[in-house]
Amino acid sequence: xTHSCSSSCxxxxxDGVLLDTSGSFQLVVETAIQFFAxxxxxxxxxxxxxxxEHYRAAKENPLFNDDYDIAWTFLSAIAETRGExxxxxxxxxxxxxxxxxxxxxxxxxxVPVRFGDSVDRSTVRMVCEELYYGREVYRSVRSVxxxxxxxxxxxxxxxxxxKTHWSALxxxxxxxxxxxxxxxxxxxxxxxxxxxxxxxxxTTGSGIRKPSPRGLELLAKKLGRRNxxxxxxxxxxxxxxxxxxxxRFIPIGPVFGYGERYATLEAALQYLGLANPGDxxxxxxx
Numbered sequence: 095x096t097h098s099c100s101s102s103c104x105x106x107x108x109d110g111v112l113l114d115t116s117g118s119f120q121l122v123v124e125t126a127i128q129f130f131a132x133x134x135x136x137x138x139x140x141x142x143x144x145x146x147e148h149y150r151a152a153k154e155n156p157l158f159n160d161d162y163d164i165a166w167t168f169l170s171a172i173a174e175t176r177g178e179x180x181x182x183x184x185x186x187x188x189x190x191x192x193x194x195x196x197x198x199x200x201x202x203x204x205v206p207v208r209f210g211d212s213v214d215r216s217t218v219r220m221v222c223e224e225l226y227y228g229r230e231v232y233r234s235v236r237s238v239x240x241x242x243x244x245x246x247x248x249x250x251x252x253x254x255x256x257k258t259h260w261s262a263l264x265x266x267x268x269x270x271x272x273x274x275x276x277x278x279x280x281x282x283x284x285x286x287x288x289x290x291x292x293x294x295x296x297t298t299g300s301g302i303r304k305p306s307p308r309g310l311e312l313l314a315k316k317l318g319r320r321n322x323x324x325x326x327x328x329x330x331x332x333x334x335x336x337x338x339x340x341x342r343f344i345p346i347g348p349v350f351g352y353g354e355r356y357a358t359l360e361a362a363l364q365y366l367g368l369a370n371p372g373d374x375x376x377x378x379x380x
Contacts, residue, residue, distance in 0.1 A: 110327035117251035268313035307337030
């Protein structure tokens, strides 16, 4: 690896990088789609409409960093078609990928133009939050009881991809995530990083959203480094880094297909010489 320790810092995405969220956010999207189609569209949910391939297709578009808006977009696509069952209406992975390729602006602007506004975005997001947070956390965060679903909370299924404490890494550390502040606190609790200064964590609460490079710019300035080594798992991460342009982007996970990529963060850190072999828990270079 070529980097100058005096000029570089480490910046991590959270979902799919610091944390294994395969059992949380993707399941939130899948479950919210099934629930909403049944409850609000009166459709027979004869199939699991949203698959792993649908999720990967969404993450290939840098504008779909917000998982709750992925659910809203998919439901909006369902709403514009005809059929008595979810299976009859839901787009297959190829059709879904083709739809998303035409999105070149914020989905909040694009979806009503492409599919109409028959699906209420705020209701979809509420269902997603209730599934993710669960009863107790939702009450704590929103100060109200869940309205639609009452579950323990899918965030509890998340697991760290790294056991190294942020302060033990050899370069200054920051986080740039699409999570809001409450979701970020849950992530830090699972990681054991609750002591990281919050001004090193750029969330949507800052008003900055990927794929904007602004989060990386602020972190580089805060950490006093010129270059950023940014670990990400989606095209929104890579696009944010391209906009910043100084340092190196480290691709994690399956979205990037062939070429340089790593199964997990731990594998990437070991390969780059940024973690001790004894700290590695999972993963291998791909």
